[in-house]
Amino acid sequence: MLLGECQFLALSLSMWVEPTPAPMPNLEILTVNNTWMLVATFLVFIMHLGFACLEAGLTRAKNTVNILFKNTGIIAIGLLTFALCGFNMMYPGEAWRISGVLGFSGMGIGLPLNYDQIAYANGAYTYWTDFLFQAMFAATAATIVSGAVAERVKLGSFLLFSLIYVALVYPITGSWHWGGGWLKAEGFYDFAGSTLVHSVGGWAALVGVWMLGPRMGKYANGKVKPIMGHNMPLATIGAFLLWLGWFGFNGGSVLSADPNAVSFVFVTTTLAAASGIIGAMAVSWIWQRKPDLSMVLNGSLAGLVGITAGADTVSVVAAVAIGFIAGVLVVFSVVFLDFLKMDDPVGAISVHLVCGIWGTLAVGLFSTNPQHTFWTQLLGVAAIGGFCLLTSGTLFFCIKKVLGLRVSESEELEGLDLGEHGMEAYTGFQFFTTQ
Amino acid sequence: MLLGECQFLALSLSMWVEPTPAPMPNLEILTVNNTWMLVATFLVFIMHLGFACLEAGLTRAKNTVNILFKNTGIIAIGLLTFALCGFNMMYPGEAWRISGVLGFSGMGIGLPLNYDQIAYANGAYTYWTDFLFQAMFAATAATIVSGAVAERVKLGSFLLFSLIYVALVYPITGSWHWGGGWLKAEGFYDFAGSTLVHSVGGWAALVGVWMLGPRMGKYANGKVKPIMGHNMPLATIGAFLLWLGWFGFNGGSVLSADPNAVSFVFVTTTLAAASGIIGAMAVSWIWQRKPDLSMVLNGSLAGLVGITAGADTVSVVAAVAIGFIAGVLVVFSVVFLDFLKMDDPVGAISVHLVCGIWGTLAVGLFSTNPQHTFWTQLLGVAAIGGFCLLTSGTLFFCIKKVLGLRVSESEELEGLDLGEHGMEAYTGFQFFTTQ
Amino acid sequence: MLLGECQFLALSLSMWVEPTPAPMPNLEILTVNNTWMLVATFLVFIMHLGFACLEAGLTRAKNTVNILFKNTGIIAIGLLTFALCGFNMMYPGEAWRISGVLGFSGMGIGLPLNYDQIAYANGAYTYWTDFLFQAMFAATAATIVSGAVAERVKLGSFLLFSLIYVALVYPITGSWHWGGGWLKAEGFYDFAGSTLVHSVGGWAALVGVWMLGPRMGKYANGKVKPIMGHNMPLATIGAFLLWLGWFGFNGGSVLSADPNAVSFVFVTTTLAAASGIIGAMAVSWIWQRKPDLSMVLNGSLAGLVGITAGADTVSVVAAVAIGFIAGVLVVFSVVFLDFLKMDDPVGAISVHLVCGIWGTLAVGLFSTNPQHTFWTQLLGVAAIGGFCLLTSGTLFFCIKKVLGLRVSESEELEGLDLGEHGMEAYTGFQFFTTQ
C-alpha cells in the first residue's frame, strides 16, 4: 500500500482502540492481561534507573553521588507514599470530597471488600497490579524534577519537596482525569501522561530552576558557558533504558494486553522516538553544525513524551510527525531556556514540559477520535499547569524559607558529593576540577 | 480503608496464595503461565549483570576486570553444571539415594518419558522452563560469594570453588526444601530463597572472607580504613538491575502466572525494597551523619533479600516492616563485620546472609499462614547454615592447601587486573593508585 | 537419565518444533502469543543499547561519543526505513517483482484490507507486532557494521551506508528465506538469523574494514600493537544486554508463545552462550596464558550467534557443542584477522560473520530435522555472502569516491569525538592520550 493509503488505514484504526474485551472475561484472559501489566510495571520501574543514569551522565562528576542518591531515594519515597495515601487520592472511586476535584478513600492499600479478581477490572488486572503500576508512575513524576535542579539543590530540601509533591499534587491532578474527575468529564484526553505525569514533573522543574537560579559560572558576561556532562555512555544508557521503560509506560497504559491496541501503541511509541532522534539530529547538525549526542538523546525522549498523550489515538504517520516535531522543539527549547538564563542541566523542562504540552495539544490536532479537540486539550494543559505552578511554587517557597534550597557556594564548588555525602563517585580517577 | 483495616485485609489474603488453578489446565493457561516463567527467567538472568556491576562499582578500579571476569565465568559454570547434574540433584523426584537428604536422578537434562507439556507441571510451565528458571537461580548463589572475596582471591581457586559449590552444595540444600526433602516435611518455608539461595551464598562468603583475611591496608592500627569503591554509577546500575531481576526472582517463584499471587508478590517485594532504602537511609543519615549511597543501595537489596522468604505469605504492612528492619540491619551489620575485621568489600554477607536469616525468621513471625513457626524456620536456617559452613569450609580449606587462595602481596598492590589478566579496565584514564 | 539418553530424548524433540497451534486460534491464545512477541520486541530493542555499550567499551575514550551517536542514529534510521519500505520488501506476500528474489508491496505500513487480528497470523501476533519485531531485527544488522569500522569512519558516510544497507540489502536477502523466497524453496534453514541478520551485517563489516584499512598504529613494523578498549565494565554491560536481548531474538523467532518451543529455544540459546564463554575462556587461558575478559565476552556472543540458526532444531548437547566451538572459533578468528591486518576493534567480523557462518552450517550437521542438509546451508551462506559482498562493496566504494570514508589523520589522532562532534565523552576525567 502507498503512504497515502497508510494514513487512511491508520485512521480507520480508531475503531479497535475502543476496548473490545471478550464479553465475559475469564481466568485465562485475566492471567494474560495481568501478566502484561506486571511486565509493564517492571518496565516503568527500570525508567528510574534510566533517569538516574541520564541525569548523572549529563552533569559533573563531582555531583554524581548526590544525583544517584536522590533518584534512589525518590523511588522509595514515591512508592511508599503512594501506598500510604496517593493511590487512594488518585483513584478515589466514589469517595470524592470535592466532586471531581479532590477525593480520598482512606489510608493504606488493601483488597476492596467482596474482591473478585476477575470482576475487579473486568479481567484486565488485579487490585495489586493496579496499585503497583500506578505507583511506579507516581515516582516518575518526582524524578523528573531531580535532573533540572541538579548540582545545586540541598538534598534534604529536595527530598522533602518530592515527598509532598508525589504524595499530594500528583495524585490530585491525576484524579482529575485518570481518577474520573472533572477533566475526564470535560473530554480531556491524555493516554499515558504527557500532561498528567511529564508536565506535572516539568512544571515543578520549571519552578525549581527559577527559584534556585543557575549553577555558578553557567552564565558569565551575558554568555552561555556550557557545563559539560561528565559521562556520555552513562547518559546513553539512561536514555535507552527510558525508551525501554516507555514500552511499559505507554504499552501498559492500554490497561490490558489487548493485542491490537498494545501493539499499535508499541509502533507509534517506537516510531515517535525514532523520528524524535532524527528531528533533533537534523536541527543540531544543520543549525549548530556539530551533531550533539546529548541533543539526540533528548530528541528520543522528546519524541516519547510527545507521543505519550496520544499513542493510541493518532495514526502512524501522525506519530512520526509528532515525534519529529518534538525532536526539533527540544533543541530550540534548550537553547531558548539558556537564553532566559534558566539553567536546566539535563533538559528536563524541554523534554518533559515543552514536549509534554506539545504531545497533549497534538492529540487535539491529530487524534482519530473526533471527540478530542484542541481546546479541551489546552484547557487540561492550562488547568494542570496552573495548579502545578501554584503548588510547586508555594512548596519551594516555604522550603526555601525554612530549610533553604541551595547549597553554599563553597559546597557547590567542591561538589555536592563531598558536601552532602562525604563521598566521591569515582575514587581514584583523576579529574581536572577547574569547573 | 484505614491502615488498620489494611492489615486485616492483607491477612485475609492467605487464602488465595494457595494455588487455585483452573480445575483442568488447558493450553491457553499453560501458554501464559509458561510465558511469565520465561520472563521471570530472563529477569533472574539480568541479576548476574547486576551483581557484576555492583561488585565492580564497590571495589577498586585495579580489580575491575577480575570481578567482571569472575561474574561472567560463574554464570557459564553455574548454568552448565546445573544442566549436567545440579537440576537432577535438586529435583530428584523419586530418585532419593538418602531419603529426603540426597537425591540424584542422573546426568544431563532431557524430557521425561511420556512427557506431556500440559500435565508436566499441571499447566504451570514446561520441562525446559523448569530447568532454566532453576538454573538461573543456581548461578546466583555462587555469584554472591564473588563480591565478598573480591580484590584478593585467586581467579582459578575461586572458579574451582564456585564450580563445586554450585554443582553439589546448592542442589543438595535446595533439595531439602524445594526438592521435596526433609525440611519440606518439617514445615520449613522459604518462598523464593532467603535461605536456600541467599544464605547459601552468604555462608560461603563468610567462610571465604574469614579464610582469606582482609585486604591489605583495610585495618591499620586498630582502625578501619575504608577502601572506597571506584564507580558509584556502576554500583547503582547494579543495584537497580538486581531489583529488576527480583521481580522475576520472587514473581517467578509463584511458579505460575496466577494473577493475584504474582501481583501480590510484586507489591510486597517492591515495598520491602523501598522501605529497605528508607531504613538504611535513616540509619546512615542519623547515625553516621552523612547519607551514604552505598548503604542505601545495600538497603534496597537488604529489603529484597528479607522479603524473599515470605513474599507471598506476609501482609503488605509486614512486608514494609521486614524491609525496613532489613535496611536497618544491613548498616549495623556492615559496621559490626568491620569491627570483627571481616573485610567484605561489597557487603555481601550483610545483605545476603544477615538479611537472608532475618527474612527466613520473619516468616515465622509475620506469616499469615499459621503453619509457619519461628522454630521450624530457625531449624531450617541452622541446618542449612551448618551444612554450608561445613562444606564451604572444607572446600576453601582444601583449595587453600592445594592451589592457594590469595594472590601475592605485590599482585594485590598492583591489582588483580594486571596480575591475573594482564589487562586494565580503564585504559587511558589516569588514576591515583596510592591505595 | 544419563547423558546418552539425553541426546536421544533431545533428538526426539524435533516433533514438537513443528507448529502445533490449537486448531482454532482464539482471542486468549492470540493475546498471550502477541504479548510474548511484544516482550521479545523490547528485548531485541535493548540489544541496541548492548551494541552501543560493547562497542564503546572496546574502543578508545576519544571516540566514544561518536560510537554512541552512530548507534543511536542507526536504530532511528533502521526503524523508519523499515516502516517506509523495508517491511514491504522483506515480506512482499504475493507482490514479487522477480519471483522469489525481489518483492515489494508498496510504501509505508498500515493494516491489510479485511484485517482480522486473529486470522492475520493464525493467532500468533497482530500486524503491528509483526512489523515492529521485524523492524527491530533490521536495525540490528546495520549496527553490527558500526563496531568494526569504529574509530576511523566518517560519521556521515557511515550513516548513509547504513541507511541504504538496511533499507535495501537486508530486506532483499531477508525476503529470500523469511519472506518466502527462493532460498526457502531450496530448503535452506536459518531459524533466527545467523546468516540473515548476523552474517549480513558481518559481510558488510568485512568489506568496511578492508576498505578503510586499520587504525593508525595498530600494525607497526609487522607487529600487532593492541589498542586497548577504554571501559571494560561498559563492554560487559554491553555483552550481557546483548545476551538478554537474545532471549527475545531467538525466543521471539518462534513467532508465537508455544510453550515447549519457546522454552526449548531459551535452553539451547542459554547453554550455547554459556559454553561459548567456556570455549573462549579455555583458548584464551591456555593458549594466550592470560584469561582475556574481552575474549570471554566475545565468546558468549559467539555462542549466541552460533546457535541462532538452529536454536529450535538441534539437541541440547548439540547446542552446547555449537556454542563451545563458536567460542573457540572466535578467539582464533580474532587472531587470524589481526594476522591479515584486518583491524576490527570489537571483533564484529569474528562474532557475527565467522560464527554466523558456523551456526548456519551447524544446522546442516546437527539438525534433528533430516530435511536440513549441509549443502543447502552452504548454498544459503554463499548466496547471501555473495550478494552482501557485492552490494556492500559497491556501496562503500561509491561513498568513498563521493564523500570519502575515512577521517583525516589529525582527526583520528585527536579522536572523532572532537573532530565530528566537538564534544568529549568524559569531560573532566584525565587521560593519557598517547595512543
Add this chain to the structure above:
Amino acid sequence: MKLVVAYIRPDRLTAVKKALFERQIYKISVTNAIGCGQQRGYHEHYRGSDLEVDLLKKVRIEIGVNDAFLDATIGALIEGGQTGEVGDGIIFVQDLIDCLNIRTGERGPAAIG
C-alpha cells in the same frame, strides 16, 4: 630566564589565566596535583568508617618567562589566585639556564618570548 611554578586552587584557574593573558603571558602549562599545606583536609565517609583526606586538589602551573616578565607573572598569579582563605597556594621561582622551542629550534629568551 625564570621558571615559575605555582600551585593554586583548581577553581581559580580561569581567573589566573585571565590575569596572565591581560599581561600578555600566553604560554603556560598546567597539571593536576594534590597537596597539603596549612589547609586542613576533610573527611570522607564510606560504609560506616571515616577517611581523613589531607591531600586536597590543586592545580600546578608552570611558566617559563624572561626576567622582564617575572613580576608581571607573579602579579597575575596572585591577582587571579588569591581568595584570602587558607589553601590559596604557593609560587616557586627557579632559574632557567636554557630553553628551546621544539618546533623552531629557537634557543634562549626567544623561545619563550
Add this chain to the structure above:
Amino acid sequence: MKLVVAYIRPDRLTAVKKALFERQIYKISVTNAIGCGQQRGYHEHYRGSDLEVDLLKKVRIEIGVNDAFLDATIGALIEGGQTGEVGDGIIFVQDLIDCLNIRTGERGPAAIG
C-alpha cells in the same frame, strides 16, 4: 631554599607522608606520573596480542624547603620510599631562588616555613 622533587612508588606515598610529617614537613604537593628507570616494565595482553608497558606508575612529590630542612626531607623520602626493590625512584634537588605565599604575599623562606 631548595626545591625537592622525588619520584616514588605510588603505594609508598602514605609512608612518605608519615615520615615527612614526623619531621614537621607538612607542605607538599603531589602529582601522578609514569616513569621508567632500571625497573623493567610488564606485558599487557589484549585480544591475542601483547603490549609492552615500560612506563610504570609513579608518584611525583614536590616540596619547597628551607635549607635547614633539606636533609630531613631527603631522609624522610628515603625512609618512607625505600623498599630495596628496583623501582624505588629518585630524588632531585634544585635551587629555589624565590618563593611566595599566594594568600599572604609572604616572600622567601617565610613562605614555606
Add this chain to the structure above:
Amino acid sequence: MKLVVAYIRPDRLTAVKKALFERQIYKISVTNAIGCGQQRGYHEHYRGSDLEVDLLKKVRIEIGVNDAFLDATIGALIEGGQTGEVGDGIIFVQDLIDCLNIRTGERGPAAIG
C-alpha cells in the same frame, strides 16, 4: 647535572621515547599536562553553546641527566617531538644541584647514570 623538562604532543611520546632510548637515555618520568602557547585552541559544542578550549593536551617529560648527556637528550626530544606544526612544545633546562637514588642511596651523577 641538569634537569630537562619538556612539553610535547601526547602522540609524539612513543617517538621521543624511542629517540631517547637510541641515545641510551632510559630513565625518564612523564606526566599528563595541558597547556597553551602559540597554538590556538578549539571549540567544543554542547547543548547549543560553544566553549573555547584553549588548554590543549600535552605530555610533560622530566629527565635528570649528567651534563655529558644534555645535548643528546635535547637532540632526542627534538627528533622525536618535532612535527613542524604549531604546538610542538618547549624544552626547559635547569641546574640540578643534587640527586639521590632512593633504593641505593647513591648520590650525585651516579644516581642518574
